[in-house]
Amino acid sequence: xxxxxxxxxxxxxxxxxxxxxxxxxxxxxxxxxxxxxxxxxxxxxxxxxxxxxxxxxxxxxxxxxxxxxxxxxxxxxxxxxxxxxxxxxxxxxxxxxxxxxxxxxxxxxxxxxxxxxxxxxxxxxxxxxxxxxxxxxxxxxxxxxxxxxxxxxxxxxxxxxxxxxxxxxxxxxxxxxxxxxxxxxxxxxxxxxxxxxxxxxxxxxxxxxxxxxxxxxxxxxxxxxxxxxxxxxxx
Amino acid sequence: xxxxxxxxxxxxxxxxxxxxxxxxxxxxxxxxxxxxxxxxxxxxxxxxxxxxxxxxxxxxxxxxxxxxxxxxxxxxxxxxxxxxxxxxxxxxxxxxxxxxxxxxxxxxxxxxxxxxxxxxxxxxxxxxxxxxxxxxxxxxxxxxxxxxxxxxxxxxxxxxxxxxxxxxxxxxxxxxxxxxxxxxxxxxxxxxxxxxxxxxxxxxxxxxxxxxxxxxxxxxxxxxxxxxxxxxxxxxxxxxxxxxxxxxxxxxxxxxxxxxxxxxxxxxxxxxxxxxxxxxxxxxxx
Amino acid sequence: xxxxxxxxxxxxxxxxxxxxxxxxxxxxxxxxxxxxxxxxxxxxxxxxxxxxxxxxxxxxxxxxxxxxxxxxxxxxxxxxxxxxxxxxxxxxxxxxxxxxxxxxxxxxxxxxxxxxxxxxxxxxxxxxxxxxxxxxxxxxxxxxxxxxxxxxxxxxxxxxxxxxxxxxxxxxxxxxxxxxxxxxxxxxxxxxxxxxxxxxxxxxxxxxxxxxxxxxxxxxxxxxxxxxxxxxxxxxxxxxxxxxxxxxxxxxxxxxxxxxxxxxxxxxxxxxxxxxxxxxxxxxxxxxxxxxxxxxxxxxxxxxxxxxxxxxxxxxxxxxxxxxxxxxxx
Numbered sequence: 133x134x135x136x137x138x139x140x141x142x143x144x145x146x147x148x149x150x151x152x153x154x155x156x157x158x159x160x161x162x163x164x165x166x167x168x169x170x171x172x173x174x175x176x177x178x179x180x181x182x183x184x185x186x187x188x189x190x191x192x193x194x195x196x197x198x199x200x201x202x203x204x205x206x207x208x209x210x211x212x213x214x215x216x217x218x219x220x221x222x223x224x225x226x227x228x229x230x231x232x233x234x235x236x237x238x239x240x241x242x243x244x245x246x247x248x249x250x251x252x253x254x255x256x257x258x259x260x261x262x263x264x265x266x267x268x269x270x271x272x273x274x275x276x277x278x279x280x281x282x283x284x285x286x287x288x289x290x291x292x293x294x295x296x297x298x299x300x301x302x303x304x305x306x307x308x309x310x311x312x313x314x315x316x317x318x319x320x321x322x323x324x325x326x327x328x329x330x331x332x333x334x335x336x337x338x339x340x341x342x343x344x345x346x347x348x349x350x351x352x353x354x355x356x357x358x359x360x361x362x363x364x365x366x367x
Numbered sequence: 368x369x370x371x372x373x374x375x376x377x378x379x380x381x382x383x384x385x386x387x388x389x390x391x392x393x394x395x396x397x398x399x400x401x402x403x404x405x406x407x408x409x410x411x412x413x414x415x416x417x418x419x420x421x422x423x424x425x426x427x428x429x430x431x432x433x434x435x436x437x438x439x440x441x442x443x444x445x446x447x448x449x450x451x452x453x454x455x456x457x458x459x460x461x462x463x464x465x466x467x468x469x470x471x472x473x474x475x476x477x478x479x480x481x482x483x484x485x486x487x488x489x490x491x492x493x494x495x496x497x498x499x500x501x502x503x504x505x506x507x508x509x510x511x512x513x514x515x516x517x518x519x520x521x522x523x524x525x526x527x528x529x530x531x532x533x534x535x536x537x538x539x540x541x542x543x544x545x546x547x548x549x550x551x552x553x554x555x556x557x558x559x560x561x562x563x564x565x566x567x568x569x570x571x572x573x574x575x576x577x578x579x580x581x582x583x584x585x586x587x588x589x590x591x592x593x594x595x596x597x598x599x600x601x602x603x604x605x606x607x608x609x610x611x612x613x614x615x616x617x618x619x620x621x622x623x624x625x626x627x628x629x630x631x632x633x634x635x636x637x638x639x640x641x642x643x644x645x646x647x648x649x650x651x652x653x
Numbered sequence: 654x655x656x657x658x659x660x661x662x663x664x665x666x667x668x669x670x671x672x673x674x675x676x677x678x679x680x681x682x683x684x685x686x687x688x689x690x691x692x693x694x695x696x697x698x699x700x701x702x703x704x705x706x707x708x709x710x711x712x713x714x715x716x717x718x719x720x721x722x723x724x725x726x727x728x729x730x731x732x733x734x735x736x737x738x739x740x741x742x743x744x745x746x747x748x749x750x751x752x753x754x755x756x757x758x759x760x761x762x763x764x765x766x767x768x769x770x771x772x773x774x775x776x777x778x779x780x781x782x783x784x785x786x787x788x789x790x791x792x793x794x795x796x797x798x799x800x801x802x803x804x805x806x807x808x809x810x811x812x813x814x815x816x817x818x819x820x821x822x823x824x825x826x827x828x829x830x831x832x833x834x835x836x837x838x839x840x841x842x843x844x845x846x847x848x849x850x851x852x853x854x855x856x857x858x859x860x861x862x863x864x865x866x867x868x869x870x871x872x873x874x875x876x877x878x879x880x881x882x883x884x885x886x887x888x889x890x891x892x893x894x895x896x897x898x899x900x901x902x903x904x905x906x907x908x909x910x911x912x913x914x915x916x917x918x919x920x921x922x923x924x925x926x927x928x929x930x931x932x933x934x935x936x937x938x939x940x941x942x943x944x945x946x947x948x949x950x951x952x953x954x955x956x957x958x959x960x961x962x963x964x965x966x967x968x969x970x971x972x973x974x975x976x977x978x979x980x981x982x983x
Contacts, residue, residue, distance in 0.1 A: 185542055209548035221543035223536040225651075233529055234536045235547045284548065402768040404713075452953050457767050461711050462903065463952045469896060470945035477942065586892065590779050593772040601768075627787040634780050641761045641769070 136161045136288055136318050137182070142191035142201070144181045151177045153342040155191070159288065164310070164319045166333035166350070168326075168364055174342040175322040176218055179290045182320075183215045184208040195288070210237075214281030218292040218322075220273045224266030228257050228276055231265050235280040243283065250279040253309050271302035278309065288318045295325040307331055326364065330354050338363045369501050374619050380507040380576065382615020383514025387569035388588065389595040389607040390521070391562025397538040397602025397651055399555050401450055402457075404464040406566050407589030408471030409445075411582055413438050413567025414574045415479050418486050421571075427489035434571035435564045441471075442563025446556050468586065475582040488575035510572050517565070518608055525604065534558055538602050538651055590630075591618070594637045600647025610648060662825075665911075669821040676810050685813055686881070691914075691921045692816035693878045696823055697894075698901040698913030700870035705899075706908030707831055708863040709843035710763065711771045713895055714778030718755060718868040720890040722747035722875025724785065724792060727800055727885035735801040740880075747872045755868030759861035770864075775892075782890040797886025806880060816877050820914075823870060828910055830866070839863055840908070893941075900948050906958030915959060 135158035144152040152174050159165045167175045180186040182193055184205040193201040200208050209215075223231050236243055251258045254275040260268060265276060274294055281289050294310070295303045307328050310319065314332070323329040329336070329350075336353055338346040340363055353359065392406050413434035421430030449467050453459040487493070488506040496503040524531040537544045537554055545551050573588070574580050595614050599606025614633050621629035640647065672688075679685060697719055704710045725747035729739045758777060762769035785792045806812055830836050838859050841849045850856045879885050897920060905916025927943070951958070957965055 183546055185546065204550075205542070205545035206548050206550045209546055215546040217543065217546070221540050221546070223539045223543070225539060226532060226536060230532050231536075234532050234544070234549075237548055280547070396768075402771070404771075449949065458705075458709060458711055459952055459956065461713075461767065461771050462899070463949055465713065465896070465899075466945045466948040466952065468945075469941055470949070473942040473945065587779070590776050594776060597769070597772065627783075630780055630783050634776055637773075637776065638761060641765075641773070645765055645769075 134161045135159065136196065137320070138192075138194040139178075139182070140192045140194070142178075142181065142193060143189045144177060144186055145189055146177065146186065151342055152181065155181075155339065155342070155344050157337040157344050157347055159318060159320050160335070161287075161318050162314075163334040164314055164321060164332050166329045166336045167320065167322045167339055168329065168336050169339035170363070170365060171324075173339045175339055176292055177342075178339065179215065179217075179292050179320070179322060182208075182290060183213065212285065212287040214284065214286035214289045216274075216277045216281045216289065216291040216294065218296065220277040222265040222268070222273050222276055225264055227262050227264055228268070229261045231276055231280055232257075232283060235283055237284055242285065246283050246285070250282050253312060254279055271298050271305065274298065274302075274306055275309070278306070278313075282313060282317070286317060288320065289313070290320050292322045293324060294321070295323060295328050303328055326360075370623075372501050374623055375616065376503065376507050376511070378616030378619030379612060380510040380615070381618055382612035383510050384569050384573050384576065385588070385591050385595055385615055386514055386608050386611035387517060387565045387572070388592040389599070389611050390517075390604060391565040392589075392592055393596045393599065393602055393607045394534070394558055394604060395562045396596065398534060398541075398558050399450075399454070400457075401454070401460050402464070403445075403450070403562075404461060404589075405445060405449070405467040405471060406464075406562075406592065407585030407587075408468045409438055409441055409563045409566035409585075410570040410573075410588055411475055411580070411585035412441055412471060413570030414580045414584075415475055415484075415570075417567070417571030418484060418574050418580060419479065421486075421489075427492070427575075431568065431571050434567045438564035438567025439560045441567075442560040443556070445563065446559040450559070472582050472585055481582070483579050483581040485579050486574040487578070492575075506575060510576060513568075513572060517568075521604065530554075530557075591633065594633050596647075597637050598640045598648060600649040600651060602651035603647065603649040606647055606649030665824070669817065669824075672817055673814065676813055682809065685809060687921055687925055689809075689813055689816050689881045690878075691918050692813075692820045693874055693881060694898065694901060694921060695820055695914040695917040696816075696877065697871055697874035698898050698905070698917045699823060699827055699910055700867045700874065701898045701902045702907060702910055702913045703827060703831070703839075703863055703867045703870070705902055706906075706910075706912075707836065707843065708839045708860055709767070709846075710860060710864065711767055712774040712864075712867075713771045713892070714758075714774030714776070714781075715867075715871055715898060716890055716892065716894040717774070717778040717781045718751040718871035719875035719878065719894060720778075720781055720785070721751045721754065722872030723879040723885055723889040724875075725750060725872075726876045726879050727798070728791065730800040730802070731798060735803050737803045737805060740803055740876075744873065744876055747876055748869045751868040751872030752865050755864045756861060759864035760857075763860040763864065764857050778890060778892065778895065782887060785887040785890050792887065793885075795887055797884060797888075799884045802880060802883060812881055816881070819873070819877060823873075824910065824914070827870070831910065835859070835862075843908075896944070900944060902958075903948065903951055903956075904958055906960030906962070906964075909958070909960040909964070912958050912960035 138158040139155050142152055142155040143150070155174070155178055167178060169175050177186060181188055184200070184203050184207070188201040191201065192199050195211060195213065200211065223234065226234065232247065236247070256272050257276055257279055260272065265273065268276060278291065278294065291310070294306050298306065303325065310321070311332050313319065321329065321333065330353070333350040336348060336350050337344050345363065346359065388406065388410055392403060395401055395403050416437040417430040417434030420433035421427050424430070445467065449463055450460065453463055492506045492509050494505055496505065525535055533544060533549055533554055537551060541551055591614060595607055595610040598614065599610030614636070617632055617636065618629050621632050675688070676685065679688070701712070701715055704712055726740065726743040729743035729746070733739050754777070758770065758773055762773045786794055806815070831839070838849065838854055842856055842859060846856055875889065879889070901916030901920045902913045903916070904919060905914065906912030955962065
């Protein structure tokens with residue numbers, strides 16, 4: 133299978149702090165790839181660095197054969213990468229509809245089709261179309277953030293902890309929707325909720341102290357109790 | 368009663384001029400996190416260049432157009448040369464924009480001469496209407512009208528157009544806007560230019576209103592705009608209109624009854640807001 | 654006793670001693686006047702440095718404290734008698750007033766973003782200027798008024814000495830203050846306010862104290878200024894002075910104390926020469942343009958100023974580079 137995105141020995145700083153020491157992995161087209169690791173291991177920073185929100189001090193990030201390290205975020209976004217940040221990044225004073233229009237680069241048959249598809253997936257968004265984003269529930273915000281990243285023809289979605297702070301029922305709903313998107317786009321997911329990660333993930337990468345220390349098939353990880361305990365604190 | 372009405376009209380007219388100045392200031396602050404102390408410089412450049420064209424062509428409309436073009440051009444230069452090197456550093460921004468304010472102010476004297484210039488309203492805006500016993504000065508109504516038009520046009524843009532939505536989204540979360548594929552630097556530049564053009568428009572409209580223009584009025588008038596930005600809430604467009612009208616009316620009434628205290632009352636208003644509601648009357652969610 | 658001082662202190666002391674002897678050599682009145690102005694503005698600029706350089710606070714109305722000191726002295730001499738007693742009283746009144754005003758401005762805005770203090774002080778200074786213009790019975794309005802001086806200050810050499818000694822005392826005093834634990838906290842606030850707050854310091858208290866000390870010192874500079882002029886008008890509240898003092902601080906080097914003194918010297922001499930050049934070409938009448946341009950260039954390319962840049966070169970301390978102006982804000 134083709135690798136869509138490839139990180140090679142990426143290092144990054146936040147201010148003077150060395151956060152990413154050596155991140156290397158590749159994301160294959162059409163799969164759900166999950167970044168695992170403890171809090172503060174550097175998962176969110178990895179996503180932000182791919183998106184160009186954080187600069188790369190060493191290493192390369194190759195997307196569709198092109199090095200995108202240290203490109204500007206909007207240029208990276210326009211190459212087909214969408215981000216669903218940890219805090220969802222909803223524009224609080226803008227309505228659901230307005231949040232979607234900011235995201236939609238153009239309105240044509242294709243984008244209308246995608247919009248309709250995503251609204252079918254998240255009927256709540258249709259229902260609260262005119263409600264300010266800030267007044268949505270946590271789950272609805274998450275749906276809006278995912279929909280916003282999906283609505284453009286992105287080949288790769290970076291989704292940061294979609295289950296964070298959500299009730300179990302809602303997590304199920306979000307899990308289901310990500311599974312449905314899988315057919316149309318590649319996904320790189322950061323997830324602490326192992327149950328969710330194991331349900332939708334095809335492959336995993338474990339980050340520890342800013343380094344990718346392990347990777348493999350999700351199926352194999354589910355049975356590897358020792359590794360889960362060492363890196364994820366799950367027993 | 369008549370007097371109150373006349374004062375109210377004065378206050379609204381002054382308020383609209385302050386609004387035009389403060390609107391750009393507050394937008395630039397909200398979106399770019401830059402407090403532009405050179406904003407008053409754009410105001411005087413609008414006034415001088417507009418008046419110059421008005422006197423040359425004898426057309427006030429051409430004067431207004433010239434002022435707006437001047438504002439756009441100086442705005443572009445300011446953003447590219449002065450602001451861009453210091454994004455993200457408040458102290459350098461504050462220092463550098465103040466320095467640029469001085470340069471703009473002194474350049475006025477070099478280009479147009481150091482003396483005051485008298486300006487009269489154009490013929491079609493001279494004189495007044497009589498409604499019952501009340502005298503309505505045409506030019507003041509004209510200013511109020513322009514202010515309202517500007518407000519509603521911008522309100523429409525912010526509500527109904529994608530660029531307007533992007534600007535509002537940018538005020539709330541710049542990183543997310545970039546992550547959605549929008550070049551925020553370009554948005555910054557456009558907003559800065561538009562803000563500058565509004566300041567220049569305020570300047571040219573102010574010229575026949577006060578009857579005289581001079582280089583120092585930029586700094587004087589922009590103090591009122593700063594007060595308005597604080598009262599209205601930094602970054603709030605609606606807030607700047609409400610606060611500007613409030614400050615304008617306060618100014619007009621105090622100027623009539625207790626002239627020596629007019630600036631003081633506005634300062635007092637600002638202090639009250641700072642104490643009880645430092646985020647302003649219409650805070651912007653971050 | 655000398656053995657207990659560090660090398661820097663000895664050099665500074667020697668320099669001040671040399672300056673006390675200068676009137677024996679320099680007899681021209683205008684040159685002596687320029688030196689007095691340098692001392693006065695040196696004090697004013699040091700007070701500004703305490704705010705901008707050490708604490709990272711920008712004031713655009715610092716001139717109001719200067720003006721408060723100036724007017725309280727002038728009015729005291731004019732209304733009562735020009736004696737040393739009233740001079741002391743004037744200093745007390747000026748200093749207390751300036752302290753109150755800076756305390757209020759600080760309490761109101763220093764807990765907010767740096768923009769607020771800059772705006773509030775700009776507006777407050779505007780208010781003082783208007784008050785001085787309107788309250789003519791007290792201030793003489795735009796025309797101003799002249800007044801007599803205490804006998805002891807009739808000799809301009811005495812004014813020279815008074816200003817120089819004041820400068821020396823305040824320089825060593827402020828140097829002590831900034832080197833004290835209190836000063837260290839101020840600098841930490843400048844570098845990272847949240848960090849200091851999270852360490853359990855009450856940041857607002859420190860900032861307000863810095864603002865009050867700075868205001869008080871500026872008021873004292875205003876007292877000396879007005880004594881050297883023997884005349885007061887509303888120009889003591891003009892924004893130009895704030896700009897001058899900003900320029901002195903930035904050119905000389907923020908957060909160094911000695912830098913602003915050097916800046917004061919440069920700017921005062923520049924004033925003198927440039928106004929002399931006005932006869933040569935009209936552009937020199939508009940020297941503020943030059944000023945503003947130099948100032949913009951310094952902020953962009955030379956943010957450490959003269960002393961800061963030299964020190965950075967000498968020490969090559971890695972942290973120095975992102976120090977001062979660059980390290981603040983965000």
